[in-house]
Amino acid sequence: MTQPNLARSWVASANGHPDFPLQNLPLGIFSQQGSAPRSGVAIGEHIFDLQAALDAGLFDGAAKRAVEATRGGQLNAFFELGRGARQALRQRLLELFGENSSLRGRIEAEGARLLPLAADCVMHLPAKIGDYTDFYVGIEHAQNVGKLFRPDNPLLPNYKHVPIGYHGRASTVRPSGTDVMRPKGQTLPAGQTEPVFGPCARLDYELELGIWIGQGNAMGDSIAIGDAAEHIAGYCLLNDWSARDVQAWEYQPLGPFLSKSFITSVSPWVVTAEALEPFRKAQPARPAGDPQPLPYLLDQHDQEAGAFDIELEVLLQTEAMREQQLPPQRLTLSNTRHMYWTVAQMVAHHSVNGCQLQAGDLFGSGTLSGPEAGQFGSLLEITEGGKKPVELPSGEIRRFLEDGDEIILRARCRREGFASIGFGECRGRVLPAR
Amino acid sequence: MTQPNLARSWVASANGHPDFPLQNLPLGIFSQQGSAPRSGVAIGEHIFDLQAALDAGLFDGAAKRAVEATRGGQLNAFFELGRGARQALRQRLLELFGENSSLRGRIEAEGARLLPLAADCVMHLPAKIGDYTDFYVGIEHAQNVGKLFRPDNPLLPNYKHVPIGYHGRASTVRPSGTDVMRPKGQTLPAGQTEPVFGPCARLDYELELGIWIGQGNAMGDSIAIGDAAEHIAGYCLLNDWSARDVQAWEYQPLGPFLSKSFITSVSPWVVTAEALEPFRKAQPARPAGDPQPLPYLLDQHDQEAGAFDIELEVLLQTEAMREQQLPPQRLTLSNTRHMYWTVAQMVAHHSVNGCQLQAGDLFGSGTLSGPEAGQFGSLLEITEGGKKPVELPSGEIRRFLEDGDEIILRARCRREGFASIGFGECRGRVLPAR
Incomplete structure (x- = not known):
């Protein structure tokens, strides 16, 4: 086509x-x-x-x-x-x-x-964001993180039925280049029962695809999966900065809150569906034993062309690396094909209860990790929660992000016979807590 | 004073x-x-x-x-x-x-x-809502619901340290009088392993205090608890309509999502801090053994006058009751004194990580149940998850809300020597799923 x-x-x-x-x-x-x-x-x-x-x-x-x-x-x-x-x-x-x-x-x-x-x-920012929703469709990330929190039960029973998502904070979404102030918050030190207050000690990035919503729907209406393309304006890169120590202590039973709401960075250019059309793919066959999606999440065109082949990359440059004139070091090389649910499935699911989407709403895909070393979309996964530090060309190591560290997300679409396209960068540098 | x-x-x-x-x-x-x-x-x-x-x-x-x-x-x-x-x-x-x-x-x-x-x-609606945050400060509700989900462990270890909250959906907050279309969604029938899709069968209300945010803060700044009053514009009633069957299936690990986002109702009048001043109270002493709040959540004035004595009421009128000209039946009589955290503590906590609050943001308190029968702020608690139906004057019973049911929230402040004030109503009638 x-x-x-x-x-x-x-x-x-x-x-x-x-x-x-x-x-x-x-x-x-x-x-x-x-x-x-x-x-x-x-x-x-x-x-x-x-x-x-x-x-x-x-x-x-x-x-x-x-x-x-x-x-x-x-x-x-x-x-x-x-x-x-x-x-x-x-x-x-x-x-x-x-x-x-x-x-x-x-x-x-x-x-x-x-x-x-x-x-x-x-x-x-390209649009005034009404609501921001963060999904969790990167199944490798869900498994990697699930293993850290629940070694026996990494993937919860709903994961392969429900495109899991939660509401994020719209007021602190910022364009690439905005500094990231290290947040403060409550954390529970290992082995303690009383929390302490102070600067986050486990600051992390999350590599995500961002989705800009186009036409909205009236409250009470649902967007059929076959109509989802009418409601998607374009795409960006999204860094869902995360305070892991705050998150671990606060997230039960209602989900992440202050561990995410201090800032979310997006690349500022809206890459259109038309530009990405050559890089669409069939959804990979679900592994044997995986359930079929419920009918409201199933559409033949979406099955045949609802996935994307977009290479995603994360780079880190520390203060010392800048001083030594060392280039940014790649931490992650992943791909959107690790999405278990498509963007159309996200749109259909989000509105199936009559929830109103509005032009300028933003979705995050959730962290898009691959299954192999080098493909993990967060330091939490790369260092196994801080246990296996990353070595950098500057001789430094990182378990989590330090002040002065800059994280750069990039994306690239390649296909024989087609001009490659990218998303532009999504950058953010960590500043010390105030 | x-x-x-x-x-x-x-x-x-x-x-x-x-x-x-x-x-x-x-x-x-x-x-x-x-x-x-x-x-x-x-x-x-x-x-x-x-x-x-x-x-x-x-x-x-x-x-x-x-x-x-x-x-x-x-x-x-x-x-x-x-x-x-x-x-x-x-x-x-x-x-x-x-x-x-x-x-x-x-x-x-x-x-x-x-x-x-x-x-x-x-x-x-009195304001354009930037972000809506739902807290969980009603400790009796947290315990009642916790018992249903985790009989051995009703209150999670963070509850008495952290004013638990999560991001809600701003686009579907509506003023009193807006009809409530029964949402559809995925649910897991009891004893099954495969979910089904259809209209919510366990539709519920939640009785909450709403808080309108006044002056905002810049991203990266925190609002000190002693300054919180500058940032609170007023109060309303809030019905956090909930699809319990959808919620039970979707909420792990990232919290409630579609089970709440179909509609949230608020009473339309903004009752000011000044009007509520006579009905302020000292925070009740924390039970022996409860931890002291961390310093960023502690303020002498807030301890002495940060709580409210506001009577809260929920009434139900079914279609049959309207036909028989029976008045609405009271389901809940509760009070804001069941808040474990004050509004100033919510504001200080929400912004302690540098999260930007903006004028017109809305907070919900979380369901404000009392400890006794008659004081429960949701049908989930009243009927113990549907096990103990409520009998109505019409001869009907209710486990959860049926089509045609109207829920009415009211609030009243009373004190000797002071004129009583109220909030006006927060009403919503349930329409069948489309």
């Missing part, structure tokens, strides 16, 4: 760009030298200023209406327009930036519309 | 009004015959239209700025102004509506500003 696509752009830096070739065209919200946040599209090393392009008359029809909906420094109204508007905009952007575009002259003539990405542009 | 107060109003229906005498003056957002939602104050059987009063020049100085911040159909900006603005507005309202007010003539001359509450006014 998806045709091979290696088309090139007249924007030279787009061709072969690891994240933002012509085939990606992710949307985001940026500001420049303190200007009001506005919408743009990443292409190569540039941001295409949508508002300026709109003012210059480069859009009409459905694409124009789509760009108009990106006004106001947030993409919620654009997300709400749904798939048709998004596809119309993409089609127009492909025309504008294709190698042989007759419009190159018009865009170049007004160079201010193609801004250097790296220079003085600051990225913001 | 608090002086006895039985002052009367020239608004005749306010004197002796069970909910809204002169001493209460709660704020809310209403509309009339399809008008745009706007702010008002309940007094007796009337709503005082704040925008109309502002236009008529009845406010100046800090009170005027406070009313200006109530514009736009939501109270968030007013909440953000904090305690000083709220108190200035209250002072002015007391002048306007006191028995001997010299301004009575001006208000009566423009009768449109004092609208009949019951007639054609529709109440809305």
Whole structure:
């Protein structure tokens, strides 16, 4: 169905760009030298200023209406327009930036519309987040963590029936680059019965796929799994920073709370479903003995093309590594194929009780670990809860994150005959507790 | 400190009004015959239209700025102004509506500003809710429910150290009067290993106090317990509708999710801290052997006056009872004194990790049951999970809620020498699953 696509752009830096070739065209919200946040599209090393392009008359029809909906420094109204508007905009952007575009002259003539990405542009959250939900669909992570907490019973009986999720904190979702202040909280020292209060001593990252919700549903309505694609606006990377010592003490019986709510970082570019289309996969066959999903979670198209092949990477750079000019060290190389449930299944499950989803809601997939060493999406798993420290090129070791450590998430989609695309980075540096 | 107060109003229906005498003056957002939602104050059987009063020049100085911040159909900006603005507005309202007010003539001359509450006014949510957090501070409820799930271990070891809470769903909080569609979901039938999908068969209510957050904090800052009052805008009643069968199957390991997110109902009037001041109490002494709170949860003023004496009531009226013209039947009579943690402790705990609270955030207290029969704040507790049905005057029995059942929450504050105040109702009627 998806045709091979290696088309090139007249924007030279787009061709072969690891994240933002012509085939990606992710949307985001940026500001420049303190200007009001506005919408743009990443292409190569540039941001295409949508508002300026709109003012210059480069859009009409459905694409124009789509760009108009990106006004106001947030993409919620654009997300709400749904798939048709998004596809119309993409089609127009492909025309504008294709190698042989007759419009190159018009865009170049007004160079201010193609801004250097790296220079003085600051990225913001792409949307105002109504609610943030964190799922737990990474089955290898669920098993790895389950083993630490419940050696005899790593995976709970509901896991293979229910796309487990829980409500997260929307107010502290922040774009890549926001510093991560080490949180304080209650923890129970090993072997003690009385908790103590102080800075988190087991600060961790979690490698997740983020999902931006498009069109919402009315309270009381459910989104059928076959309609889920209408309700998904795009994707990002998400770091679900976690205070493991706080989490272990607080999480029963109602789940994680302050161990997660101090910050959640996302990559700022919204990678669209259209850009990811070539990297869709059939869901892997469930292992023998696994139950079939209940009918509301089952859809033939979703079975055949609901999974993604996206390579996910985590890198760490410590203060000492920066001083020694050592590059970031890879901690994790994983893939979205370790999701036991698809994004469409998450959407269908979340709304099956009539819960209202709204444009700009954010989902996290849950930590996406692989089964092997090198594929674990958190230090909790890599170090087995701190027992097996990681050695770094600087000669340091890490059980959990130290002040000054920076975590960088990246994603890459590769397929023969298709331009590779990426998500841009999701970075955060740990600051000492105040 | 608090002086006895039985002052009367020239608004005749306010004197002796069970909910809204002169001493209460709660704020809310209403509309009339399809008008745009706007702010008002309940007094007796009337709503005082704040925008109309502002236009008529009845406010100046800090009170005027406070009313200006109530514009736009939501109270968030007013909440953000904090305690000083709220108190200035209250002072002015007391002048306007006191028995001997010299301004009575001006208000009566423009009768449109004092609208009949019951007639054609529709109440809305008072604020746009950023995040909703549900706590679990009702210790009797925690013990009652704990016994059902863990007979040997009803209260988990963290309970008396941590004000347990979890993130709830903000998008489905609705004002009193909104119908409650029976949710559908996955449940595990007793004795089975495979879940089934269908309408919830164990639909329940939960009696809670709601708390509206006032001034917020920046991410990374904590709100000291001694400053919590600056950050609390007011109070309401909250019904945390619960699908017990869905909950039992989904809640491990990350907490309740779809079993709660189909709807949460709140009473629409924001009862201020000032109105509740006479009904504050010292925190009851912790039973011998209970741990002292950690220092960040300990404040002398909070110990001496951080608790509330608010009577809480739940009534049920079934379809058959309405047909037989039987009045609602009381299911629960409880009190906020069963809170093991105060509201100030909740605020301090929630923000101690640097989590950002924002004006218009909503907290639920958790179910506030008493220790005795008749005081249980949910059917789960009353019927011991369905084992002991409730008999109703209509000859019906209830284990859990049936379609057509209406649940009504009420609250009343009483104290010798003080006018009683109430919260208004929080109602919801159960509709069949779609």
